[in-house]
Amino acid sequence: MKIGIVKLASCSGCQIALLDTHEKLLEIADKVVYAPLIKDARELPDCDVVLVEGAVRTEHELEVLKRARERAKKLVAFGSCSALGGISGMGSIYKPEKLIEDIYGRDLDYKLLDFAYPIDRFVEVDYYLPGCPPTPELISKFIDGILNGRVERHDYPVCAECGRLVVHTKIDNIKKTELPDPKVCLLSQGYVCLGSVTRGGCRAICTKAGVPCRGCRGPTDKVMVMPCKDYLTELHDRIERIAGFDVKFNDVASIYAFVFTSDMMDKLVSRIKEVIRKGRRGGRA
Amino acid sequence: MIIEPVTRIEGNAVIEVKDGRVYFKVLEFRGFEKFLEGRSFEFVPMITARICGICPVSHSIASARAIENAFEIEISERVEDLRRILLLAQTLQSHALHIFFLALPDYFKSDSFEGVPKDLVKLGVEMRKIANEIVGRIAVRPVHPEVIVGGVARDLDRDYSNELKTILNGLKENLDKFEFLKEGEVLNETAYLSLNSKGVIDFYGESLVGYDGEIFEFGFNEYSEHLVEKVESFSFTKFPYLRGKVCRVGPLARLNLTKVDTDLARELSEEFKDIRHETLLYNYARLVEIVYSIEKILEIMGNLRGGEIRQRVEPKAGEGVGVVEAPRGTLIHHYEFDEKGLVRRANLIVPTTINNTAINEDLTATYKKGKENFEMIVRAYDPCLSCSTH
Amino acid sequence: MIRIEIDEDRCVGCLECVDVCPTGVIINKNNKPFVENAERCIGCLSCSYVCRADAIKHEGIHVEEKIVKSVYIEEKIERFV
Known part of the structure; x- marks a missing residue:
């Protein structure tokens, strides 16, 4: 070999x-x-x-x-x-x-x-x-x-390994740098955590240490397959459902940080194209 | 003559000899300075860590420090201590990688670490293992760690002093095997730049110290008055000059300009009482710093100060400069923010970029002396090219 | 006959499957999802789609038939490890 x-x-x-x-x-x-x-x-x-x-x-x-x-x-x-x-x-x-x-x-x-x-x-x-x-x-x-000759696949999201449990709450702001509760799901505490749309296999080391998932392993099979599902729509949906908060992301590009030019994320609802169009026209994306 | 690719360094580069000059061409580019514009502050340390796979800790701490300076946030004493440990542990990891895996094969006339005596490689592996574990404990994982603005990811709740002492003893027994690292000749006399705290070596120091024939000190915000970057079309890396002179940073600069404050490392750094200009002495300086980082981590871990490890951060418009010592030298991050906490402008000056001018000059000097150990000279700087072009 | 299995180790307790099920097959029992009337399942797979932990597995229907996949993407996904 x-x-x-x-x-x-x-x-x-x-x-x-x-x-x-x-x-x-x-x-x-x-x-x-x-x-x-x-x-x-x-x-x-x-x-x-x-x-x-x-x-x-x-x-x-x-x-x-x-x-x-x-x-x-x-x-x-x-x-x-x-x-x-x-x-x-x-x-x-x-x-x-x-x-x-x-x-x-x-x-x-x-x-x-x-x-x-x-x-x-x-x-x-x-x-x-x-x-x-x-x-x-x-x-x-x-x-x-x-x-x-036998490669194991990881087709589940980070949540499956994370161990934090969802609590239905009502938040009024997104959290960024504060210390989170160690047992409760980061999304329901108001952190923008990409765990639910990101491929697992990493043993959820980041979320276990209280750092929201940044999505470095890219989309799960499910997100890749569904033409109408995308990081932003999914995250927005979930935060609204479990934390009752309508998020406005002020930095969209960082949420797609790892999947910018992948054709697996080439979807109708994705905002990657919008970011790129804006940047290439001379604006700040 | 063309050497392609230059091996046992980080990144893609070519050495080309043309018309009596030697060119060190860096062939990769990503554009961080531009695409950082528009990013929200909480993502910036996460993104800048990805500039480099060997010294990600330095980049994320430097950017966190710059952001804290811009938003005028105080961090607790505990966070300061933990960040120092992070920087030192990473220096240990990076230097061990460089000495045992990348530089030593040259001295043993081999083409990879497999030609280096097994016990030395094992020592290097042990060092990297413990250093990685410490970084992983505080910042989640060793490669691409998570440093949070205003704090660190996790508290240090385990004592690593026994493991570190074992490694230090193992290193002490082998120190006499490294005498050959002291050899080298002067290729160019250059200026130097480093971070310090009241004349003492400090990777999270409070002011910059430079040398261009005489020693001068200046604050973070004045860096642009002293360091000027030029661009040459043959390389993606820029060419900075300190007060118009070729400048070097890194282990050699640190030991030349600052005093060492731990026992064994102080003894070893006697070598650098006067300013030394031998390029290959970088390798010996790295060995001294390995000893220093182990001793210093032990010292800081022994009496960690208290305080909160994270805090709420309120963004505001403003500018901030953050400087730390990376394994390869002084790393400067400079950001301008708008009132929402989005980056308006970013400027990064990275150690290997500063050394780039000196590398090119040194290669030409080597060529003029009729020698051809170009790669060994380049390796002495432990260049990190993905850093240098960012 | 459709069988639905919920992997309790993976389940994070968000209960989105309970909200989304059109026929009330999955119910909330002590803040955990519970499959009660599996025979009422119409195989829409909504619960499986919303499950963020990938904890719900269906047996007895052709799951693939329900998913809109392009051949290109399908081939590629299999190679992600």
Whole structure:
């Protein structure tokens, strides 16, 4: 078994999470044949599995991705950036020329693509392992699964692992930074928690620590399947139902932070398109 | 000549030799400074953490600190202590990763950490494990932690001192194996920049200290008068200058400019009594800081001060600068908010961006000396390129 | 015959399934959902859709038939782990 790791526009966090599997890493270290972060190897050889981290932002990265597909028997979208666009995808709110102009103030030698795309826009993907980053536990399980040919899916939302219980209340404001009650559902306390629309498998570490889910594993099967269901409609609906409050989100883009350019979220009711349209017309999205 | 990709560093880069100069080209870009505009303040630390997978803690604490300065919020002493522990634990993690996995293979003439003696790698793994556990305890998880504006996610309710002491002892026994890290030659004499608290090293310090032949101190808000960024078309990373001079930040700058206040680390940092300019000495400075962070975490954990760990935050219009020491150097976050708490403008100056000028200069100096250990020089800076382009 | 099962470990007690059921199959019993008259179920799957914890499973009807899926999305979803 030969494993290669390729990095596009991302933060290397997924590779660090792979290193954080500690013992597992030492176990598979001799199988990793290409990983510029930890090994000297200039050329990607033919591999059984190639893990691709990061979204596609420049023409150079597109070439690297296409080469990776040619050399890989199985290509894995490793992390939310490559699976769903991730945080890198948020750069798509503005036109590439505008990004370069506002940040650098002059032209550079390199060309950006129009959006920061998830990799399945250009190549066929065999597995998606979303997460920002996927927890070391998920990564070990996935690698084990690949090695024995049986990969376990996580088709339930974060709520299923969270353990907090819903209490029907009446709130009059959204909470942001206060310390929550440790036993009660964050939504019913008035935090904007994406747990109910987000794919589980992470053991709900954030909500268990009193931090609302940010949606880093992307949408659940159910949200993907339903053309009329979307993060905002679902969250708005739930907060209204269990906490009796009509939320006005003043920063819509951050709620979609990890799924900006994924075509799985290309829905009629989604407000992603509205955000992008606004940003590209020169407004503040 | 072209080296592609540069390995055992974070990110995608190419080294190109052309017309007697060496270019260090960074090939990735995401655009955080632009898409942070319009984000609501409570999401900002969550988003900025994603700038970097190795030092996410620094980014989220720096942005939380900038937001607190903009909204004029006081944080409790306990939060301050916990944030210091977070920064130190992350420094331990990042330096251990760099020394044992990325830099040591060069000294053992190997191409990966598999060529490094097993007991040293094991020590590195142990260090990363305990550091990750501490960060995970306070900030939910080690990679992409959650730092809350006005506080931290969770209180520290476990004592890690035994594990830390074991690791410190293990390191002490092996210290004489690292003598070779003290070798190196001067490539360029540069300016330096670091954070400090009354002359003492402090990752959550209160003012900035610079050196350009003489030492000068300045507050967070004056950073733009001293640091000016230039743009070159061949790289996505900018080129900053401190008072017009090439500047360096990171372990070397910290030990050059500040005093160390823990026992063993003070002894080891004797090496840096005078300003040292050897680039490869970065690696030794990193080892000293590993010792310092373990000792300092033990010290802070021993007497944690009290206070609330979270608070309600009311946004208001204003500007704020937040500075912390990241493992790779001084990290500056600067935001302007409107009255709803939405970001109006963001400016980030990241350690590897500041070092970028020096990296390019050093590579050219190496080339002029007729040597070709370009990658080793680049690695000494432990550059983090996704940080540097953000 | 339709069987409805509620996974109690996953259920977070929001009771949205009780509100949404058009035929009153799922009722509120001590603040927990409870399946009473399964034979009245018309298989609309509303409860399963609103369940945020994915705790309700139906057996005895072709669940797939009720869901509007494009072939493209269906193929892709299976690859998300």
